[in-house]
Amino acid sequence: MRYSEHPYVEANAQGTRVNVVPCYDVEIGQWKSAADRSSFHTRFILENLDGIKKDEVRLLKKFLRGIGIYGAEIATEGFGGYVSEVLIYHYGSFLKVLEAAANFSQGQVIGNPTKKFETAFVLIDPIDSNRNLGTAISAQNFGTFILAARALLKKQSLVFFNGKKSLPDKNNLRNVLVVKFGYKKRSPDIIWGQVKRGSSALAVQLELGGFKVLRKGAVTDEKSEAAMLFLLHSTTIEKFMVKNGPDVFRKPESESFILRNSKNKLTWVDDQGKILSLQQREFSDAKKFLQSLLRKNLANAGIPSGIISDMKRSFVISGGHQVTSKSIKKALAELTSTNGLIFGLNK
Numbered sequence: 526m527r528y529s530e531h532p533y534v535e536a537n538a539q540g541t542r543v544n545v546v547p548c549y550d551v552e553i554g555q556w557k558s559a560a561d562r563s564s565f566h567t568r569f570i571l572e573n574l575d576g577i578k579k580d581e582v583r584l585l586k587k588f589l590r591g592i593g594i595y596g597a598e599i600a601t602e603g604f605g606g607y608v609s610e611v612l613i614y615h616y617g618s619f620l621k622v623l624e625a626a627a628n629f630s631q632g633q634v635i636g637n638p639t640k641k642f643e644t645a646f647v648l649i650d651p652i653d654s655n656r657n658l659g660t661a662i663s664a665q666n667f668g669t670f671i672l673a674a675r676a677l678l679k680k681q682s683l684v685f686f687n688g689k690k691s692l693p694d695k696n697n698l699r700n701v702l703v704v705k706f707g708y709k710k711r712s713p714d715i716i717w718g719q720v721k722r723g724s725s726a727l728a729v730q731l732e733l734g735g736f737k738v739l740r741k742g743a744v745t746d747e748k749s750e751a752a753m754l755f756l757l758h759s760t761t762i763e764k765f766m767v768k769n770g771p772d773v774f775r776k777p778e779s780e781s782f783i784l785r786n787s788k789n790k791l792t793w794v795d796d797q798g799k800i801l802s803l804q805q806r807e808f809s810d811a812k813k814f815l816q817s818l819l820r821k822n823l824a825n826a827g828i829p830s831g832i833i834s835d836m837k838r839s840f841v842i843s844g845g846h847q848v849t850s851k852s853i854k855k856a857l858a859e860l861t862s863t864n865g866l867i868f869g870l871n872k
Contacts, residue, residue, distance in 0.1 A: 701845030726827030770800035
């Protein structure tokens with residue numbers, strides 16, 4: 526049993542993962558669950574795509590898989606199978622999809638929406654004008670799609686379809702911190718969502734602590750191990766920080782600020798008449814900052830409640846160069862290296 530909007534069954538049939546998803550037998554537009562559209566999607570595609578266009582769909586899917594953005598699940602937040610089919614339906618061929626993508630504008634809209642959608646990419650479901658198929662696609666993957674389309678049009682290469690293995694950048698690994706923890710088995714979509722939200726929450730905490738987060742990531746082996754990854758500008762920062770106070774004319778606030786900061790290293794009035802104070806940070810090392818946060822204040826760190834108990838039982842913070850897990854190493858490669866497909870060939 527798996528759980529999404531409602532329970533469904535997952536099975537392994539001769540090495541192939543099979544999902545059996547129930548839906549309501551409804552009239553078009555009278556949806557009771559998200560799965561109710563599936564049979565209408567199938568009918569629409571069979572009626573509108575001939576054999577040649579189906580081959581164009583396969584080519585587009587292979588391309589999306591090659592550049593690492595195929596799949597609408599939370600783990601990927603990319604372009605799903607139906608999205609690929611609808612793009613071919615709109616443009617007619619793989620090449621025409623690429624030509625259109627190379628010139629997409631911000632907030633690109635494809636189809637005829639009946640309401641406004643606030644996403645990076647709007648693709649209207651042909652059988653439901655109220656549904657935006659672009660909702661599941663992250664802004665990062667939408668950008669990757671545009672750059673990959675431009676790169677392939679400039680220089681044709683099978684590497685776009687077969688994929689290109691990337692390795693972690695050793696220089697960048699020095700500025701990576703990994704928070705790894707074990708968890709009790711649950712639905713892949715659920716754990717991926719929890720770990721991604723946890724990564725975003727800890728990135729905010731690091732920024733509040735004075736550490737510049739360049740990139741963040743999340744990964745799970747979908748069995749028992751998960752990790753949050755952070756590429757920092759530096760894992761250490763200055764021991765002292767400047768606190769901005771009120772201007773001298775705000776008497777109550779000035780007196781309160783001076784009292785609170787009386788033990789600081791230095792306090793002065795700047796050229797604009799504001800009071801400033803040089804204060805020693807509690808933490809100038811990002812690893813120590815995270816260790817203290819997760820040990821003493823985990824419940825208030827913005828971590829999803831579903832993984833708080835997992836993290837309390839076991840979390841380990843390590844540098845990027847100390848990682849041995851295969852799944853985490855792969856995520857580190859994506860986090861620390863330049864995507865040669867979209868940047869190397871766009872030169």
